[in-house]
Amino acid sequence: MNYSDIAKLLTENELKVTPQRVAVIDALFALKNHPTADAVKEFVRKNHPNLALGTVYNTLETFCEKGIVRKVKTDRDFMRYDIITQNHHHLYCGQCDRIEDFFDEELDEILLNYFSKKPIPGWDIKNIKLQIDGNYTNHKPPKNE
Amino acid sequence: MNYSDIAKLLTENELKVTPQRVAVIDALFALKNHPTADAVKEFVRKNHPNLALGTVYNTLETFCEKGIVRKVKTDRDFMRYDIITQNHHHLYCGQCDRIEDFFDEELDEILLNYFSKKPIPGWDIKNIKLQIDGNYTNHKPPKNE
DNA sequence: TTACTAAATAAGAATAATTCCCATTTAAGA
DNA sequence: TCTTAAATGGGAATTATTCTTATTTAGTAA
Known part of the structure; x- marks a missing residue:
């Protein structure tokens, strides 16, 4: 930018x-x-x-x-x-302080669909984000670039 | 307990x-x-x-x-x-400090399924929780109980 | 370009959630 | 009951974040 x-x-x-x-x-x-x-x-x-x-x-x-x-x-x-760029979810590594963005429109579609068919009583839902906990396994050796 | x-x-x-x-x-x-x-x-x-x-x-x-x-x-x-009791998600109210538990086994099933078919490269996923942002609309007048 | 004004910033003090320290107490096993 | 490592109480220390105030500045209009 x-x-x-x-x-x-x-x-x-x-x-x-x-x-x-x-x-x-x-x-x-x-x-x-x-x-x-x-x-x-x-x-x-x-x-x-x-x-x-x-x-x-x-x-x-x-x-x-x-x-x-x-x-x-x-x-x-x-x-x-x-x-903020577009709607996205977060991947949290349990072993380091990495937080990575995760984009998945197919998944967003599924969730949107699911909650439109099955609203939550007493709640007006604005936004759904996934908090995905796991371990980052992709630590690569440093390269010269 | x-x-x-x-x-x-x-x-x-x-x-x-x-x-x-x-x-x-x-x-x-x-x-x-x-x-x-x-x-x-x-x-x-x-x-x-x-x-x-x-x-x-x-x-x-x-x-x-x-x-x-x-x-x-x-x-x-x-x-x-x-x-911790069982796996659950959280509903966050944008207007007050309410955080409510949300249980939905059908949804858990869908998510489990989705990510087993479509793993995230470089990540070993342990747990998926939804952060559902919205407004609590169910404020009831107080009753005598 | 200049002058005006509400908004933004710098600098540092204040606040407060959380952690740390250590002397004392206690739970659990022998 | 005795022993000891672990847990606790009390309070000081830390530190992320907020607040305060004097000064500076961006945007606007003349």
Whole structure:
């Protein structure tokens, strides 16, 4: 995502285009594995050494309110953040802190179908996400690239 | 769950049967809506006023390690705890702090089937839970009971 | 370009959930 | 009953996150 795309995204959401916000969006796209606020701060400070940690939190919170970013629940310690692209599920590794996105439209279809036929009494369902717990088995030896 | 059931559960998991642990198990069964550590402390102190908050945390952590209890993290504030009975999913209300259990064996069957036919490369799947976000619409007026 | 203003940010203090430490107590087995 | 490793109480320490306030800035209109 280039600068003008980011600026557009912010403007569409009635947010001022500040260097800090652009930097946070950049970080969210660059950092895989659903970064913590602290990881975003580290990334962002490479180019903006004075960017305050409080600003990172503020910015992420604002983005969540606007629906640009989603908070990711883990059963570990901190909050982690996920820039929203399309509906997707999460794979959680039980042995390391990896959280991977999982896209599967066929599965989404099945779930949508299932719950439209069998609604849950007393609940108005907005969104269904899978939390898939397992172990990441694909650790490859490092290559020179 | 009566005392001897709880004692059995603890012994089976190689844990000493202490009044504090029994009280925490009692609290987890009594409190609905996936209590926080603080809610457990409050409940437990009715009968054990000196029970330390640190002990509540220790006990819950120990139970999690043994698989007696599961941590439930929301995108809000604290860690919450869920005593494990059988496989189930969670309904999260977007408007209040309600987290409800959701049991559906037919759905579990469908998911099991789906992923056995279509495994995820690089991942060894242990468990699939649904995170169902929506709004609880069933708030009833209080009755005298 | 300049001036204006509401919004955003920097810096650091404050808050509070959770963890840690250690002296004392206790459950369970011999 | 005795012994000992494990558990607990009490409170201090840690630290992710929020809050506060003075300063700066993006966007707008003249």
